[in-house]
Amino acid sequence: MSEKNNNEIESLTPENYHNWFTLYHLCQLLGNRRTIEITSKELGRLMKISQQTASRRINDLVDLNWIKRKKIGKIQKIVITEKGANLMLSTYKNLRKLLESIFIVGEVTEGMKEGGYYVAIKGYYDQFVEKLGFKPYKGTLNLKLNDMDKEILSEKMKTINPVVIEGFKDQSREYGPVLCYDVIISPFHDRKDEVKAAILDIERTHHEKNIIEILAEPYLRDRFKLKNGDKVILTLNNPGELSKNY
Amino acid sequence: MSEKNNNEIESLTPENYHNWFTLYHLCQLLGNRRTIEITSKELGRLMKISQQTASRRINDLVDLNWIKRKKIGKIQKIVITEKGANLMLSTYKNLRKLLESIFIVGEVTEGMKEGGYYVAIKGYYDQFVEKLGFKPYKGTLNLKLNDMDKEILSEKMKTINPVVIEGFKDQSREYGPVLCYDVIISPFHDRKDEVKAAILDIERTHHEKNIIEILAEPYLRDRFKLKNGDKVILTLNNPGELSKNY
DNA sequence: ATTACTAAGAAGCGAGTAG
């Protein structure tokens, strides 16, 4: 970790911002190949800079040992060096960490069965279907949140009108009311794959701090191919002051 | 995909490179918080630019609507906007795709059992232990490679001296020789977590094109918490001309 | 065709300083 991140810290001074982006653009040209054939004119057009500057950029990257170049006649072939690859990798990793700070991220944890028991109870289930607008899978996905995410989520939930699932009574016992909060859930790696869901706020299942339960129509572990420890992004769809800002 | 990437393409012109990096630096300051308190002087020191330039950068980000800022007396509080967050996210996603072009990436697929049968045969197993230097798990991890990765890997393997596991005969049948290639395997998301492994080149298990079998001491699916479809990075440790370049 | 040098012009930086 440290050595390769130091690499990034050293490399990413203001004078190297163009160089980083040049490498980024070059990498995008890789596609399935390992070597890039590009003229400085083309690179210039791609990066919206002049041919001359593009040429200079390529030279700079060679000097930095981020790429290697072979000139075969008029054509130059470029390969990314280990150093260049590691620079991209460390930026990738930093971005990953940093995105977890920006979004509300939950970590999938064990415990689908207990919550499911309550969901399946007819007195609740019919109300879920009617009031949430979907037929929930008879089990909940448990998510572990970090302290700050939990706090922010609670804060947001206060500003949102919950869907109220009313309590009821049968022969054996009394069932308390349940609050639901509309939410969009998506896997961390494909935020575009969104599923309408609800956060369950069941009084009696405050089993563990920072664990929330999610209700959705599909079995989310299959739908998103989740395993324990995988991360998902939660987005409250009631647009309050806060949600606009993230 | 398209709309948010267009967002990135529009935003990431040369004039915005500093702005992108400014946002990147600001995000790093988030930690567990949702709001950043920083003076322009501090940001300047962090980014190795003057206080004046840092101040200008913050203003630029506000103009771009990548951040929002509230000034409370002398202190300015910064939050990342949806637009800013999506910019970081789309860069993250692009980097992810692009890193798959740079490294040799295999996708975990079903099929651990068949290969394992051969590994466990005593005539082979004892040689594995002796010649590979580890006691392999009695099963193989099957990886699917894309065409280009497979081609590059084959090319690299030609330049490397394989570990030769000799064939033998027992009462019932004859077993052919097996070639192994030393390799380092690591999960895509933590390239630092490396495990010494070997690619098995068994004549008779050329079951499917672009599928390779990996032998390692631990049960890799547990060791790396892999499920089907997960990606791993392979690094041939015999440093030839090619491996130096990636 | 290419890449890349030179020189003029544009853009950006930070010191000084005001609010």
Next chain:
DNA sequence: TCTACTCGCTTCTTAGTAA
């Protein structure tokens, strides 16, 4: 203290053009 303005100076960019 802060942020952010002006302005001189430096650095970077591009057009022209050589190789």
